[in-house]
Amino acid sequence: MNVLFVALGGTRRPAVVRESARVVADGGEAAVLVGASSAWAREPLPDGVDTVELPALERRYRPAAVRIPLYRIPRLLVRACLPGPLRGLGDRIDGAYRRRVARPVDRMLARLYRRDPAAVRRRVVDREVLRRRSVDLVVVGDPQSLATASELAGVIAGAGARLAYSIAHERPRAGYAGG
CATH class of the missing domain: 3.40.50 (Rossmann fold)
Known part of the structure; x- marks a missing residue:
């Protein structure tokens, strides 16, 4: 049980x-x-x-309507465009995107979905x-x-x-x- x-x-x-x-x-x-x-x-x-x-x-907590377009799709695009030996560069690009774009947009949207x-x-x-x-x-x-x-x-x-x-x-x- x-x-x-x-x-x-x-x-x-x-x-x-x-x-x-x-x-x-x-x-x-x-x-x-x-x-x-x-x-x-x-x-x-x-x-x-x-x-x-x-x-x-x-x-x-993030609803799927925020999580998918803001985090998952960009990560999939970076992994698809920069495979194999370029994975390190892709990880750095993904980290910079999350830090400069995704997190600020998420903080602005959080006021709406955490109301x-x-x-x-x-x-x-x-x-x-x-x-x-x-x-x-x-x-x-x-x-x-x-x-x-x-x-x-x-x-x-x-x-x-x-x-x-x-x-x-x-x-x-x-x-x-x-x-």
């Missing part, structure tokens, strides 16, 4: 560490969505547990975390994450994952006919 722990505040670190270790010991995969990885420096996560920083994902931070958060979590890792269960790890988890409830349900407050809630009790 793939489990995502949402622990943006990091106030219940020992519980998240304990439950993520249990998931990995049972043969599943675990990831922890954190607000800042520096908050987890004193209590490191067990081996096999990935840490994903939500603010870093939000900063890197709604909640929509950016939903898209980033859906694309980069839930779909890429095929998450089955999302566990809210601390009280600070409740607002974000409720904001993402539609995205979580759309990805086929369930929302819980502990991994103990992963299966219904005997005799419980959920529906």
Whole structure:
């Protein structure tokens, strides 16, 4: 079972560490969505547990309508026009293009596509975390994450994952006919 722990505040670190270790010991995969990885420096996560920083994902977010024409097409053109031994020159040209053209244009456009931070958060979590890792269960790890988890409830349900407050809630009790 793939489990995502949402622990943006990091106030219940020992519980998240304990439950993520249990998931990995049972043969599943675990990831922890954190607000800042520096908050987890004193209590490191067990081996096999990935840490994903939500603010870093939000900063890197670009819609495909910006990413493809601004970054991918120029890189493909440079690689097609300067193959083989000219690859080093192509890499320098690509770096200069990104530094002088793509990044300034991206910063100007960022005001438009990052206007709604909640929509950016939903898209980033859906694309980069839930779909890429095929998450089955999302566990809210601390009280600070409740607002974000409720904001993402539609995205979580759309990805086929369930929302819980502990991994103990992963299966219904005997005799419980959920529906």
